[in-house]
Amino acid sequence: MVKNTKFLLCTIGLSIMLGGCSGMNSTNTNNENEEVKETQAGTSSDSLVSVQDYTGEGYALPYGKETDKLAEENRNQIEEATIKYFKDNYKTDVYVHNVVGSRDGATIFVESKGNLHFYTYAVVPIEEQGKQVLTDKIWADAFQVENxxxxGLYHMIFSDEFKKLDSYLxxxxxxxxxxxxxxxALQNVGGHGYMTPYYFIALTSKEEAIKPVYDLYISNPNESVENLRNAYDxxxxxxxxxxxxxxxxxTDxxxxxSEEIFNxxxxxxxxxxxIPDGTxxxxxxxxxxxxQSAEGAKENSLKRGFPDYIIKE
Incomplete structure (x- = not known):
């Protein structure tokens, strides 16, 4: 387990918020909310670490000190329940990389096995007073997992285009x-779909072109890439x-x-x-x-995004 430090109050970006805070960053929002205030104005210097050294150490969720201990004590059972959950519900084998305590539960960061690649998370409830880890009630946000x-499927069926993007970056x-x-860092605290060190993919709830591909994959996880590509609408x-x-x-x-590099x-x-079509x-x-939050955006960050995205179609 990646060691937790002090708990994190509600943050923004990719952090998973439980117990009264918002869920992991969803693209099912208005554009204004997508351009959330990514600045870490309240970040203290002692919570900052060089990105080259960051592996998820110190990541924390609200009120997770005690549940984190209970999750660690029951790590084997949690891993077993998580692997079974994703296999039963999404026909996908996963690695369990990290378990982080939070209010009334623990968040489990996973990575898919095999050719289809993505990161996501599940949650196991924990009764802190009774010191019970309820692995039989494990759950995941269906929107996040499906997306x-x-x-991952979009990356798979357009692998040539993504190779060009990857090569450039x-x-x-x-x-x-x-x-x-x-x-x-991606393995331990990523949890946001298809990710590389340089970018991540996110779909809104209105995306329909990939839905037939997803349906075909769920019905037959061993379906050929060619057939998956043909299902794309x-x-x-x-x-x-x-x-x-x-x-x-x-890097320095x-x-x-650098404005020169940014431009x-x-x-x-x-x-x-x-490169792949998209926004x-x-x-x-x-x-x-x-x-603590795994976020890099700050007041001095240079950004190109809403409402001036770069559109490829």
């Missing part, structure tokens, strides 16, 4: 000035409902987000015509990430 799978990182999150595609969110960080711990990447993304946002952050 995580859909994002990796070439930027290879120059040494910018970087992304660590794989360990291009006529129903709307770029506004399919988001590719690019998040980069400065002393560097502020260069923005221009090159605008000019690319071979692109882009943010360039300094080198630090808040270890």
């Amino acid at each position: 995580a799978i859909k994002g 990796e070439s930027l990182a290879a120059k040494g000035q910018i970087t992304g999150k660590t794989i360990e 291009e006529n129903m595609f709307n770029a506004e409902n399919f988001k590719i969110n690019i998040q980069l960080f400065m 711990k002393q560097a502020k987000p 260069q990447v923005t221009k090159e993304l605008e000019e690319m015509d071979s 692109y946002s882009f943010s360039l952050n300094d080198n630090f990430i808040d270890k």
